[in-house]
Amino acid sequence: MSLRTNIGEFEEIVMLTIGILGENAYGLAIKLEIEGRLKRSVSMGALHTGLYRLEEKGYLKSRLGEVTNVRGGKPKRFFKVTASGQKAVKEAMESRQKLWKSIPEGVFKIFPAK
């Protein structure tokens, strides 16, 4: 859950994954990375819509790669998380942590006993 930044959970995941992939963050790689790490399936539609939205919000920027013969001659689009994007992810994390810390001990049984 994000509080003050307007990014959703999926968008947060996408941005973090782009961070993980570094220079190689293009559409399909992001999809496979999320699927591999989080064991959830990501549809092409959702991913590309998300990427487009994030770019519109200014959290991502992209550049087109070289045209090669693989991929039917289509270029890859590489994404990078912008400064405001990084701030948004950070805020999302912090606000979440703030909430976690405020939960009284013993309410959530999932915490390891101290």
Next chain:
Amino acid sequence: MTQPPKILRAFLDSICPANRQDVKGDFLELYQHRLEMSGKRKADIRFLSDLITTLPLLWIIKNENATQRPKNMLIPNLKIAQRTLLRNKLYTIINLGGLSVSLAACLLIALFVRDETSFDRQFKDYERIYRLGGNYQQGGDARITDAATTFLLHPLIEEQVSGIESLGRLDFDIQTINIDEKDYIEEVAYVDSTFFDIFSLPFIQGDPASALDEPSSVVIDRQTAVKFFGDANPMGKSIVMKDKLFTVSGVMDDMAGNVHFEAHILFPVSGIKRFYPDWVLTNISARSVYTYIKTNRDINPSDIKAQCDNVIKAAWPVDTGVPQLFLQPISKIHLSPPMQGELKPNGTETDVYIFCITAFIILCLACINYINLSMAAALPRSREAGIKRVLGSTARMIINQFQTESFLVLLISGLLALLIAWSFMPMLNELSGKHLTFEPWADRVIGFGFVGVIVSIAFVAGIVPALTLLRSGTIRMLSGKLEFKPGRYPISNVLIVFQFTIAVGLIASTLIVMDQIRFIRNANIGINTEQLIMIPMQTGEIASKYEAFRSELMKDPGILSVTGSTNKLTGGVHGWRGYKVNPAKDMITIPTVTVAHDFFETLGAQVHDGRTFSRDFPSDGTAAYVVNEAAAELLELEKPVGAYMFGLAFNNVDKWTEVNAHIIGVVKNFHFASLHRRAGPVVFSLASDITPPVSWLEVRIKGDDVKGTISSIGKVWSSLAASRPFEYEFMDEALRRYYIAEEQFMKLFISFSLLSILLGALGLFGLTAFMTKRRTKEIGIRKVIGASTSKLIRLLSGDFLKLVLIGNIIGLPIAWYYMDRWLQNFVVHANFKWWIFAGTMVAAMMIAFTAILYHSMKVSKANPVKALRTE
């Protein structure tokens, strides 16, 4: 490298935005990946499912390659529309006027049709409610269908027929009701206590299930409660009828107009049964009450019908002439052909169809006008559109601009239409005899229909001119050389022809209807109906003073003659009785009219043979019949006068008498009622002790002082029958009421045909305005070279008039065909008159020509120098 199937690739191409080629790359790479992992089949399927999830991308990612444009063109488009409309005021007024009037007409028709088709549908489970009607033998092979049944059928059905949820009777009577020592004469209904189980009429007070359980209870409606008791709570109040006390046990809401009967005061049958005369209670062939059946769920009405047939067969005293009973769904009553004894005038399905078609035609005409005119108005603006196109407008943007304009026009017309329809509501109610309120928004079908029609006209009317422009190509648009000329755009030719076909057809039909109505009014129906006054002798006591009335009235020099009859003459013929001219043959039933002396002389009926009833023959009362020609024919008498005829007389109370009589005279057929029906066989008998007394006076007066004579009749009345008010009616007026439907039809037809010709003329007027403007220069040149004004007018109007002529040629035969069928409704009808068609044609051409003339004259007469300077 293996590629996905071609069709999937095409799908991918169509989904991926042009500026997002990378998405395509991702798809193809993923496909390769899956191909290696799980095979082609799976890869294909998942490729497709991925494509589907990507569909929303189409809307989300806009085509950024397109020319940049302002985000929303609505405001600028509205501004352009406003300017265009204000610049061409004439065009705007013609459009708004035509559209709003037609929309209003359609709205009114829709309200009418909805009401006609909604009859009896407000009752809960109306599909399961039926009225039990019957088909009865009557007069030889003739049969009559009657909505009423015998009072006795109810208990029989209740005992013997299964599958019925509730069963109830309904009967009407006029009674004097006494409340707090005050007399009211009211129409009252007698119903079984189950009545409200069948008809779910909402109650304001009391419980509908038990309101009429007590024999001394009575249910009234809201308006009656207010009339009788004012603001006081009517529950528990007393109503006295025929010295019996009834207590108000329920108040129901006033009944809606779209129910096939109307009841205000409802007494339980259990409480009033003893008021019924014996013949109602004992005679199974009497037909006086209406029986309603609500069937159980999942019961086929034909099962019930079969059971009822058995019941009536078992109860019928003789083997012959058992009536055929049938169940008529109540929702079908109003639009079915009327039976004998309908409780309200029926509508006709044909009328409903005609109205629907008319509404549709009017809408078409209005659309055509609007499309034609907006096309004519758009063509001069081709340069504007051309420049936009050059600057990068898409076709969609041009269409949007035109549609903004048409939506604006339609929006305003829609509002105007509501206003017009609202103000014409009283007229509709008067014409249709309904009490409709103007709440089109309360009816979802009409509300959405109205909005739907407006939106679709706006849509089409915006797209047609825009496409016409776009199709001609940008270069020609820029040259500004597109001009509106009939013949150039075939679609508008067709539209003009269609408009005039309709207009001409409607005008010709109207004239024929008017001619027929005039013809009926003046038709010779065999008697003289003018200056003939019919006076009801309202009670038995008054009727017993017939002779006194006669002798008093005859003293007045303004009165020519006086006679009487047992029925209201214009009410048609009743009193079917059996007759026999040959003892070996079966009885033949023929309607019988019982009359007083001087009957035929007073009416002016013509005697064909023999003599009529005379005071010189005292035996006429018990041993003489007069028949009309049709009856003589039915009885198969070669020489009717002097023939023996056996009959039965009934005094309408308790006594049947066998009559051995002879036919003393034959009169020519004459019509009692409407000319829709042929004059049927009638037997006339003279009123005497064995017949009911005459209860109607017919007085023939001199025409010179109608008012004075009526007031002197009134004086005689008050001296002899002071207890009742004097009522009278002229026979010709009463007869005229039979043609109310035709007259209403005629009035509507006149309005519609006026509307259609007006729309046609408006359209032509607008079109010529644009056309002549475009051809100003051409006309100027023609004039300089030496064309005369009249020649120019001929040139300008010829093209249009040709189209109007074609409209005539198509429209008139259609009108002829349909009106010929309509005239078959009448036994006598006016001949077709060629001048109606010729007149219509001339009138249509004249109107069209006048519409064209104004603008043609203006350009043709103008100084050609001015025309040539227009650059």
